[in-house]
Amino acid sequence: MPETYTCPFCSLHCTGLHLEWDGDRLNTVFPACHKAETGYRNALTQSSIAENSPGITEIISAIQPYLNNSQRMAVVLCSDLPQEAVPAALAFCQQHSAFLVTDDEFSGSILSLAMKEAGTLSASLGILRDCINRVICCGGDILQTLPRLEEFVPAVNAGHVRFLEDDNPLAALQNLRLETGASAANMASNLDDQQGLVLFDKNWLQEDLHIAAELLHWLADLNRGQRWYSLYAAPAANSLGICNALLSTAGCPGNMHVSLAGIEYDPRQFRLHQLINNGWVDTCLIAGNPSLMPAALKEDLKKVTTILLSPEPADLKPALTLPVARAGVDCAGTMQRLDQVPLRLQPLFTTSRVPVEAIFNSLTGRAAV
């Protein structure tokens, strides 16, 4: 009986996975989904290449000249990183008086500001599994983002799901408001039978906050007579974990400038594309896989010196690329599921790949000397 693993490739973090592989070839993932199969297959290929991965000394030597030449730096934390990377990155930014942003500003600043305005009712997946009988998916790709969602929320499979497309979220929401308003009286008469879940993706967290806040306000209104939980369908494995770790350590979820004088938070100005286009940074240190970044932002990155610390190759052209360990494959690490339950991921095997937090710690220590 093989050991079981926790999947690091989406924010459901399915547990109890059985894996069989032979060298760099994946034989079995069970239970399977397209994300786990692709993710593990790529990870095995990469870790086979990783036999020749640079060690910590080589990594530091390679990065140091770029840091020496940089006047103003931004550190980007990607959503596949474990939470352990956050305090290390923060210390690094403090020492270098750098900007710190995430690749998923929606999970961080936008969602936080919407929740501040409207509040929210959520629940862990065990509760949703047992009591939810209606699901509204705000975002057509949610089942692609979370392939095995129906196993956690059976109502999805039972046909009690409704999809709202994201081409015009506001209109879809207004229609929904009218519908639910009309039927609220009926629903309220039989509360136990009416527990719902609204899942929304990042397309519903628009930059002006309007839609996200409108969505949460609607849920708050609905919850005066019923019980509707909501969850953000985070686009990547640990979007919410990175955000929460930043909230715990820095007090804000990204979009910040960190220096010895303190932390400055500006969710409007301190966004990566603005930092680059305003000429406020000349170097970007990207930690993790930047696959979530929009194409336009990847174009912007060509304007600055980019250092990429990623477990996989990316469609960027950085000045320096260094392969690093992935939590749940090459090293252990903590990630948060989409209900924000922290899960400790164990490695499949040991490789010479270095975790991102070790790199930040080492860079900080070196600079301190």
Place this chain on the structure above:
Amino acid sequence: MIVIHGAEVYNPARGHAPQPGDLWIEDGRIITTRQDVIPEQVIDARGMIIAPAGVEIHTHVTGYPLSLARRFTLSEGCRKNPLLPSPEEAARLYLQLGYTTVFDAATSPLYAFSSYSDLRQMEGVDRGTFVLAGDHHLLLQALASNDMDYARDIIAWLVSCSGGYALKLVNPGGGLAWKNHRKAPDLDEGIGIGTLTQRDVLKRCVQAVNQLGMPHPVHIHAGQLGQPGNAVNFCNSIRALESQRAHLCHIQFFSYGLDPSGGYRSGAEEVVRTLEEFPQLTCDVGQIMFGDAMTVTADTSALSRLQQGLKKPWISNQVEAEGGNNILPLKYAPKDPSNAVQWATGLELLLLSPDPARMFLTTDHPNGAPFETYPLVIELLMSRNARQEALHQVHRAARDRTGLAAIEREYSLGEIFAMTSFGPARSLGLNDRGHLEPGALADIRCYKKQANIRRMFASPEWVMKNGRIVYQNGRVDTQGFGEILVARPQWDHDQLPHIKSDLENRISIPFDLYALGGTKMENTREVPCTSTGF
């Protein structure tokens, strides 16, 4: 060897009066005076007051609920918010106030790893956390079938696997009721599992924890939090404990009488009178102070009611097999009659309680106020004039509906140290601190004597942890200090398969990943479970 020379020494283990004489320290602990040795270092403390460092018995500074709460305080510019410091910052702020031991009051087992991650950041202080179980399905089932052996095993397992120090009950059955669209049960109402009542849960859990010999007894947040007239229910809850050892937290929120108008009046006298019948109980007050506060609680029923009244946004997160995490920002206003009565009731409780080693100062940070307001509360306790002045600046309900105005008592310095050091340490079963007897940890605070009490308590001259100065002249040195204090009560490990099979279908993660998921905690100190009470 270090000698602290010339100070006025307050050692609460020897009463409330100051003692003259030097204090000798070796290897981080207090030792008896040595005549035969020349010390390596003499700290001149003439004109100073020396006392054991503060021990915080109830605060909320770590874990997932605090991340949720921080979303409510986001503001551009990221100004430091005294209500929600980072765990690292909280440790530093506590040290600056003279506290070297800090207990976070609530960890839900499912989110235990978040608490542990935060506790690890709190270098500089000894710290720990209490494990929530008042709505834990497994425990309630065992209690309902009156299988006390199994209930004890579940408690011991829950505390151990969550990296906790004590068991916390929050309005037992209240979370379960809310999830099932029922009102929170009263003391003798069924909570929805067999014939189990809240009274049964309180009584049986207290008994189980005491039988396990855990250093701190059950930490109880009772029912009907914040409701006018709840003092009656609270006194009944005290009696339900049947003279067993327990700790009752933030009791100000449970000490209200019912004014004929339907609003609050103080029930402090009745509560203190009842508490005096049960000397094995300890309490902390949960004082509110005027200004911003943040409600952070597992009591979904209470916060849901408050939220419906205030009609303000809240964040509520329900947890499988347990209660919930709930957040609601508040502002206590001096001109609000309810808030004024709440403020006066807390002070009344402290001033009416004869033994400061049983009634402790807390603000239930950040629920009542930031812990940084302790110096102001201390000033109000030590100065009747300061109280009278404050009373005239708040709504007259504080004078009309509480007995505060008539209380003449002024706390002495010795009583303050008993209330903030000795008492909480003893209640926590930490016999190595809270006093200055030989063998105690050299966790010490030093103040320059001055008339301005508030300023004195806000700015210790220096603070010592394990015999080394960790705070002085505005500088904090936390590196390498402080441990995570844990309790690991003994239990029958043969029960693990039963616990596993009973819990597994209630949770959405494999049993092996539940709580800390077997993660080996670092930098811990296990406090033995050998308590026989005090």
